[in-house]
Amino acid sequence: MKILTVNAGSSSLKFNCIELPSEKELISGYFEKIGMNGSFYNIKINGEKIKKEADLVNHNNAVRYLKEELLGNNIVSSLEEIDGVGHRLVHGGDQFKDSVLLTEEVIKECEKFNDLAPLHNPAMLSCIQAFQSEMPNTPMVGVFDTSFHQTIPEVNYLYSVPYEWYKNYGIRKYGFHGTSHKYITKTMQEKLGKQEINIINCHIGSGGSICCIKDGKSLDTTMGFSPNAGLMMGTRSGDIDYSIVPFYMNKTSKTITEVDAILNKESGLLGISGNYSDHRDIETGMEQGEQKCILANDMYIDRIVDYIAKYYVKLNGQVDALVFTAGLGENAREFREAIVEKLQCLDIFIDKEENNKIASYLEKQEGLISSSESKVPVYVIPTNEELMIALDTYNIIG
Numbered sequence: 001m002k003i004l005t006v007n008a009g010s011s012s013l014k015f016n017c018i019e020l021p022s023e024k025e026l027i028s029g030y031f032e033k034i035g036m037n038g039s040f041y042n043i044k045i046n047g048e049k050i051k052k053e054a055d056l057v058n059h060n061n062a063v064r065y066l067k068e069e070l071l072g073n074n075i076v077s078s079l080e081e082i083d084g085v086g087h088r089l090v091h092g093g094d095q096f097k098d099s100v101l102l103t104e105e106v107i108k109e110c111e112k113f114n115d116l117a118p119l120h121n122p123a124m125l126s127c128i129q130a131f132q133s134e135m136p137n138t139p140m141v142g143v144f145d146t147s148f149h150q151t152i153p154e155v156n157y158l159y160s161v162p163y164e165w166y167k168n169y170g171i172r173k174y175g176f177h178g179t180s181h182k183y184i185t186k187t188m189q190e191k192l193g194k195q196e197i198n199i200i201n202c203h204i205g206s207g208g209s210i211c212c213i214k215d216g217k218s219l220d221t222t223m224g225f226s227p228n229a230g231l232m233m234g235t236r237s238g239d240i241d242y243s244i245v246p247f248y249m250n251k252t253s254k255t256i257t258e259v260d261a262i263l264n265k266e267s268g269l270l271g272i273s274g275n276y277s278d279h280r281d282i283e284t285g286m287e288q289g290e291q292k293c294i295l296a297n298d299m300y301i302d303r304i305v306d307y308i309a310k311y312y313v314k315l316n317g318q319v320d321a322l323v324f325t326a327g328l329g330e331n332a333r334e335f336r337e338a339i340v341e342k343l344q345c346l347d348i349f350i351d352k353e354e355n356n357k358i359a360s361y362l363e364k365q366e367g368l369i370s371s372s373e374s375k376v377p378v379y380v381i382p383t384n385e386e387l388m389i390a391l392d393t394y395n396i397i398g
Contacts, residue, residue: 001083001398002026002076003390008087008127010119011035013062016386017075017082020394023387026075031062043069059123063130085131085140086393088179088385089124091117092144093170099147099392102128102140110142116170141393148182149175151217159225173229175221177203181211183388184325187381189216197320200311202304202339203383205326206234206277210304212311220314222307228264231303234277237267238303272296279328279335301335305342312346319376322348324369325383331359336369340378347375355380 001021007014013031018024026045031054033039039056042049056062070076087102091113100106107125114121128140149157157173158166165171184201196215203209208231212220222230222238232238245259254262270277273296276285285293312319322343324336333356340350348370355369358380370378 001394002081003393004082004085005386005389005393006085006087006127006131007386007389008059008124010123013059013066013127015066016390017070018387018390020390023390025386027069027073028386029066029069031056031065034059034062041065043073045073059127060130060133063127063134067134079135080137082135082138084393084397085135085138086143086389087124087128087131087140088389089142089144090120090146090176091174092142092146093174094150094172096142096144096147097150099141099143099396101396102142106142116174139397141396143179143389143392145176145178146174148178148185149173149211149218149221152220156220171225173221173224175209175211175218176223176227177207177209177211177221178218179385179388180325180383181209181213181218181221183383183385184323184381185213185216186388188321188323188379191379191381192320198315198318199321199323200308200315200319201323201325202308202329203326204231204304204324204329204332206328207236208233208304208326208328210307210311212314214315220311230307232272232300233268234279235265235268235270237263237271269296269300272299279332283332283334297335301338301342304339308339308343309346317346322370322376322378324378324380330365330380330382331361333359336380340370347373348378349374350378 003018003020005016005018011034013034016028017026019026027043029041029043031041034056035058040051040053042051054065067079076082089110093113093116095109107128110121110125131140152173152175159171180203181201188199189195189197199213201211201213207227209221209223211218224230228236230238248254249259269279269282273282273285273292276282282293282297286297308322328335337350337352337355340348351369351371354367357364358367358369366381368377368379
């Protein structure tokens with residue numbers, strides 16, 4: 001089967017075409033600045049990356065260019081050869097506990113969550129309509145970022161606010177990065193040879209979340225009602241005292257919309273360093289002795305260690321593996337080392353030599369990085385959200 005995976009943002013569209021069950025990637029691409037000046041897209045095929053200029057007025061235009069690339073590169077001779085399309089949807093509320101075939105009724109249900117993800121859900125639903133227009137006979141599947149976390153118990157997903165907030169407005173922890181956490185869980189189940197695994201998965205990229213997984217299911221996670229919860233990130237603040245918001249508004253006359261933008265787009269590593277949201281730039285700044293970069297890095301490590309320790313306790317110390325994944329987790333070797341070294345009181349130890357061998361630009365991209373004396377094995381495992389979307393789609397339409 002040939003499965004197309006689609007991840008649409010408000011001004012972007014990322015796609016992969018994957019052949020299953022062989023899991024072979026046939027082509028991938030990324031459309032950027034949709035609806036803006038200077039729009040373009042990149043295509044990757046046979047290991048070669050090609051950039052092309054394009055007038056992307058809306059997502060419908062992007063879908064038509066995508067169609068041309070599939071046909072022009074002989075991936076398919078017609079769109080009828082695409083067996084299914086898997087769409088990443090940021091929010092399924094507490095309605096969707098797993099991926100689902102996108103019927104007209106399901107799409108109407110998804111529209112109810114637009115106010116929970118106003119920047120993403122409407123764009124994704126618009127993209128689904130564009131694909132349905134071009135491929136009316138092809139089954140489409142919705143894969144929700146929130147689904148994997150629907151196993152979190154009430155004691156962990158409720159906030160200590162009036163219960164009516166949850167009943168009337170759906171205010172609760174939803175969690176995100178679920179597709180990545182699900183993929184890592186599946187991979188570790190295969191690697192460890194059992195289904196009911198207890199792991200702590202650290203998805204650390206420009207956005208970051210840690211998931212506490214018990215018996216193969218999400219027990220708790222750092223992101224909450226929105227992705228701006230838990231860890232500090234590239235530009236997001238993560239957890240803060242809510243009283244800061246009205247205090248800062250009174251001092252500056254900023255609106256709630258302006259403060260929300262600051263907490264999401266001008267905080268985290270960028271807010272502390274003053275210049276950099278990318279950890280690679282933070283590392284360069286640290287090498288040059290920039291104190292704010294050193295501080296930002298130390299704060300980030302501290303937040304991650306806090307949550308690993310918390311989830312270690314939630315799992316009663318019965319942890320089958322600690323896993324690092326996503327851009328920073330997979331590549332920042334010194335960063336991983338600094339985190340694990342702070343976990344020595346839990347009898348978790350790193351093998352520095354093995355850790356230094358693993359990064360995406362090196363020959364070895366995954367593996368065990370803990371020492372033989374470590375009570376908990378520590379792994380680096382590359383995530384693959386596109387493959388997880390494709391596998392869910394394959395299983396549902398199959």
